[in-house]
Amino acid sequence: MGTTQLAPGANVAALRKGRGWSQAYLARKAAVSVSLLSKIEVGDRALTPAVAATLGRAMSLTMAEVLGRAPVAQDDEARLSELRSAIRDYDLPGQQRMEEGAIVAGLVAAGRHRDTADVARLLRMLPGLLRAATAHAYAANTAQGWAALAEVYSTVYWLAARHRWMDLAELAVARQQWAAEQKPNPLAVAVAVRDRAGTYLNFGDCETGLVLIDRAVSAAQTALSGTDRDVAVGILSLRGMTLAGRLDDKREAAREAERHMRAAEAASSYFERDLDLHGLTFGPQNTLTHRLATCVDLGRPQEALALTDNLPAVLEGLPATRVAPTHINAARAQLDTGDRDGALENLGIAWEAAPQMARIHPMGQEVFRVLASLHKRSNPQLLKLSKLSGIAL
Template sequence: MSTEPDEAATELAPGAHVAVLRKERGWSQAKLARKALVSVSLLSKIEIGDRALTPVVAASVGQAMGISMAEVMGKPFVRRGERRSLDALRSALRDYDLPGSAPVLEDKLSADLCTAEEYRKRVDVARLLVVLPQLLRDATAHAHQENTPEAWMVLAETYSIVYWIAARHRWMDMAELAVTRQRWATEQQPNPLGSAVAARDRAGTYLNFGDIERGLTVVDRAICAAQQSLSGTDRDIAMGILNLRGMTLAGRLKDKREARREAERHIRSALAASQGMPRELEAYGLTVGPQNTFAHRFATLIDLGKPRDALALTEDIPTAMAGMPPTRVAPTHINAARAQLDIGDRDGALTNLTLAWDIAPQMARIHPMGREVFRVLGSLHQRSNARLLRLSKLSGIRL
């Protein structure tokens, strides 16, 4: 497989990338605005950096251009040292039914999976990409050799990690393949909770493509299945992770009245599921509980155009997210920066964006909204700012 970088990759922030995509097609701003059902004024502000490109608008632009929302946001460049690992991961994905013959030690496999999960939690993308190819091959061989529910779920969890890293980079072909393999693994031996996790990740691919309605259908079907097949803590975990995904999807529906109604439905269900959890619980690498419910509710309110309501949920994000992994804390600070930008609090937005970079720099580098908020802050600030200059060097986005 070629190790050449993806031609669709870009270091541009999403709003600036929209302008490039539009000009490649020879379209005027008026033509794109008309096709995407947005105002020319809004599109112009997004392209020059006076307004942030939101997921809802990105999905509309993608539909107008015939591409996915992920493609509108732009794929980050694969660094030279990462290309070999990426090729190895794609090769391991292809060989899902071609397990190696060498025996795999269960203790080593368990330890390697824990290492990969720790890299994911810390958002150490570089190290995660290095260990994933061999982990996937070992998990594949172990599942075929043992053919137990536990072995197949180790493989399914590994595929979930592959989905996570692919979705973060907007490698949507890999993300779709990973969730397909994940579901296949859960079906080899009955595991209702594993099926709920797989459905949650599958719905995530619809989220990244901007196909919100179908993503919600996947979630609702999985909720019905989990209600029928699970009980106790497993049922609470399934209801939690599925309704968290549901509220995120609902917040991005174009019809804002329907978005509010559907989001509230999933928020209520997620809150109900987390009420019996005194702390965050983990299942197959995912976290569910009061804090993660707060983080998702916070983000959903912002997507619904209610930044003040989101910020009113807490005045102290570090305390609200204490003990949560960087993979959840950093995006919450990015969302807070977006909300503060929406209400005109530029200094607060810059503070939260800086915190996100300090907590998880590798995530901030590839996070589309993090890059977009920084671009808008750089455009709006009329004077030199040391923190902006520092983030400019880290992000690779020029002021």
């Protein structure tokens, strides 16, 4: 979006210095080594989500605050303000009226912008779509109308979470759950819980997020059947897998992650290919990308890389919002195993697949910063990514 920002590791240094703390003091409070903290700050090591959460607790900040809020281009400030206004007016439907077909078309367009990670266009259309979906839900007062409104709020959450605008993300999931509960719709409720658990992930409170997931899985298994049950259990288990992989206790993390992996894989086994439903992608391909990411979070880079042998086939047909993070996770695993050239190649693929998303992706920023620090001389690919990311070499 045309503006620059500090990469997460550099943001840690800025936050620490702003408090007047030494590296030794922060390291002691966070129970990490001074050497690790120093390497993170200068860009010799990537700031992982788990360490970001630990440093956040030491500084009384959320993990999202440690990673740093993605900036908004000046031209988009007004649109973000309009979106916040539309969310405040959740129970004031206004006079804007749209037929159900127009709402569905709007959701399809929003889904297309989300899948291609065109966050700029998504931000431009969301305020109007949210107001229209709100008016329609009140006027129609059907399960479909309220589910459509919940889906718009889910997209707002996605946009906010990608930028670490956590106040907006929390408000969006609260409104999403409210909309999903206006008429009986267990699948919409499951999606809302999945997104709510995502806010706990971004705040670094993985334990509470897992409690929500387990409760929602039990509810979905009771209230749903067939494809809807498999999708609900699957998407909740994928979120559980990610939450578990970031628990502080790595033995418990591995055990819980494996439990959710098995549940997600069992649910995805009913689908030959991934499907799109209610703004979601679920199936065997997306499940594998989550396994890869969780292996990296668990500190198992070799296991993660073993899943990349046929990555083009795995990612075929998946949206850019899954393709880019998967290549970023592969790059992170390669960085952990010392394969700098492979990491740079995968990072370049991620940027090509979803440049707007890669620019604001915290791990994408961190992997690039470490690669730039480790390479003794720049090369054309580093220079290109430096320009795209806004991170100086």
